[in-house]
Amino acid sequence: MGCLSWFNMVEILVLIKQVPDTNAKIEIKDGKADLSMVKWITSPYDEYALEVALQHKEAVGGTVTALTLGPARCDKILKDAKALGVDNIARIDAPEGYLDSFSVQSMLAEACNSLGAEIIYCGKAAADTNAGSTGPGVAEKLGWPSVANVTNIIFGESSLELMQPSFEGQAKIGVNLPAVITCDKGMGEPRRANVKGIMMAKRANVDLIGVETVGGNTSVVGHASPPDKPPGKSFDGSEHVSTVVKLLRDEANVI
């Protein structure tokens, strides 16, 4: 880090989302997923995104802001992020319930703009939607390049070198800032908060970001549990392997 780097502070933004614990059972009540009993956590890939954002700052300097869009219960994951060492925490207030990709991405992109972001990190997919739409969508909205599913990064002052799995193997990709990067597992285990961090986070303020509410163009009809599979056949002992092989051929027709 040169002595001039304070001069040229990069605004690092990390998008994090609160999702039901991945162990939670999703109950369906009156045709809708009932989340009233679930435990809420930071979406697992967002923990990697946070780790990467903090490593970016450690490598070249800058300010890290964690941003979420959601109701007040989401302040918990922002405080958790603060305890890990992000500088600022911010939330776009949004009601409980369904928002489609168009409204989420429009509002996140506007907030990223108003916060002056120069690099945006997010998870490769959220544990609730499993979509992987937000990173590339926000990038398109901002007119920025994006690189998805990144597993390793070398940080430069105004560019990044990224490792990304491609259909031909591992690719090393170069990109200039501003850019959106979606993070896969790879940059080491996400750090854990220490006591000092946790104490500091308790007093931290969540900045509420005002953006215009953007409506979507889909609405939810309902949720359902996936259809139950018929009970399988179970065999005790390796002598039944040949039976299973026959079933795979004659009953299932898959080999």
Next chain:
Amino acid sequence: MSEIIILAEVINNTLKESTAEVVTAALSLGGNPILIVPGTSPDSAASMAATYEGVGSVIALQDDCFSNFDSAAWCEAIASVAPPGHLLTSSSSMGKELAARLAVSRNSTIIQDVIKIEGSNITHPIYSGKAHETVSLNGPSVMTIRSNVFKPSGNGGSASISNVNTSSNLRTSLKEMVAKASERLDVSEADIIISGGRGMGSPNNFEKLYSIADKLGAAVGASRAAVDTWEEIPHSMQVGQTGKTVNPSLYIAVGISGAIQHLAGMRTSKYIVAINKDGTAPIFRHADYGIIATWEEALPILEQELGTLLG
């Protein structure tokens, strides 16, 4: 009649078979299907795509940007030729990223991993398959279609092909290929997967899985416990919540307990076989065929039986 745009999945100018399933999904929406085939030299992929039954016309979209995947450039090229209407493509990781961009550029919503289309009601899994969500469309949308769900379209068609050239700027640069993809099939590409878990005891024992995979033309996957415990088992093999989501015809889980986060990645497999020494392991509740046995006993027999059957 409104237009339905199908974006073919093309890798290195080769048309992927998943495109035939996207055609079927698109036809169920009703409308005039236009198929876009992107490539640096898309002609042969386009002639193949033109044989899909029900496709009205094919656009062979030539652009040098298609040499390397760069979602911004690809989106720009495709957006410049795609008329308004619903747009559908495959839900590969590239397909999903590109579709997300295209949705924004068309001011519409993206619905990923679609498994059912009924009029304007679209169903897709959420919470890693623990629930299905049905949304209703109030306008044109962009969708990615989960593989192995829709029947592939037949190929007795003969759509007309038009050629379009664009030149979009890559916003990212490929510096180098650091590692070549292994000769082995990737789990996300495979129709049969055999995965090993911590119960395999050591990474060397995965050799047993590889030799069975070779017989079946299968890919080898792993649980997170296997990936985290053994350096030799790369994360690219991991199936589950923080690994890959797969949807093969046959998934064989060996020495895997069946934790909810593992199920998240493979529960929609058409057939699941479990080999585990513990009859109470949760994986058995999801298996079509369960074998309570150690892998040490079961795998040699499996290999031998497959040898006899498949030669």
